[in-house]
Amino acid sequence: MTGKKILVVDDDEDMRRGLGIRLKASGYNVVFAYDAISATGMARKEKPDLIILDIGLPGGDGFIVMERLVSISETSIPVIILTGRDPSTNRKRAIEAGAKAFFLKPADNDQLLAAVGKALGESERAAPTAGPARQSAEYWDLSQDDQ
Numbered sequence: 472m473t474g475k476k477i478l479v480v481d482d483d484e485d486m487r488r489g490l491g492i493r494l495k496a497s498g499y500n501v502v503f504a505y506d507a508i509s510a511t512g513m514a515r516k517e518k519p520d521l522i523i524l525d526i527g528l529p530g531g532d533g534f535i536v537m538e539r540l541v542s543i544s545e546t547s548i549p550v551i552i553l554t555g556r557d558p559s560t561n562r563k564r565a566i567e568a569g570a571k572a573f574f575l576k577p578a579d580n581d582q583l584l585a586a587v588g589k590a591l592g593e594s595e596r597a598a599p600t601a602g603p604a605r606q607s608a609e610y611w612d613l614s615q616d617d618q
Contacts, residue, residue, distance in 0.1 A: 475591055476500045478519035480510040480536065481553070482528055486576070490523060490553075493580055494587070507531030511539045519548060521590055523583075524570075526554040526561055537568045549590040553578055 477499045479490045484505075491501045502517045504510040507530040514522065514536075522540070526533035533552065540548055552565045555576045565573045572586040 474498065474500060475520040475593075476502065476517060477587065478502050478504060478510070478513055478517060478522045480504045480513075480522060480528065480533070481525040482506060483525075486525075486553075493584065497584055497587075499587075505529075507533075507536050507539075510536045511543065514540055514548065515543050521587060522548055522550045523553050523587070524550050526552060526556045534564055534568055537570070551583075551586055551590060553583070 477494055479487055479494070479501060480503075481487050481490070482505050487503050487505070491503065494501045502513055502519065504513040505528075507528045509530075510522075510524070510528070513519075522536075524533045524536060528536070533554070537550055540550070547569065549571045550569065552561070552570045552573045553576060554561065554574070558573065558575060562573045571590040574583060574586070
């Protein structure tokens with residue numbers, strides 16, 4: 472079991488619950504936030520190893536949360552975007568904000584867990600490195616160079 476802590480930020484309770492179950496089954500400790508304000512508070516309090524972040528949040532969008540995270544942490548906390556918002560504009564903003572991956576809801580569980588492992592540096596969970604940055608119509612590995 473990994474024991475790494477993941478902060479899941481989403482205003483949809485069912486989404487938080489579902490992600491929590493998947494992540495806990497994979498050995499992660501999971502904490503939750505439901506809006507932009509609670510997200511920054513939980514990041515400060517819990518000091519997660521990774522954040523899975525929705526863009527559409529009450530109290531400010533996910534990009535505002537990412538900006539606030541810079542002032543919270545001495546080191547960069549990896550962020551994976553998981554959203555229902557249009558990727559044609561939001562993926563570029565996610566890249567510029569430093570996200571490690573961008574997923575459209577609902578995410579493929581295996582791809583999401585592989586991206587989590589890769590972002591955390593867990594080679595045994597990392598996704599295969601072969602292939603283009605865009606793995607499918609719903610997932611982009613933002614750490615690839617061919618954006």
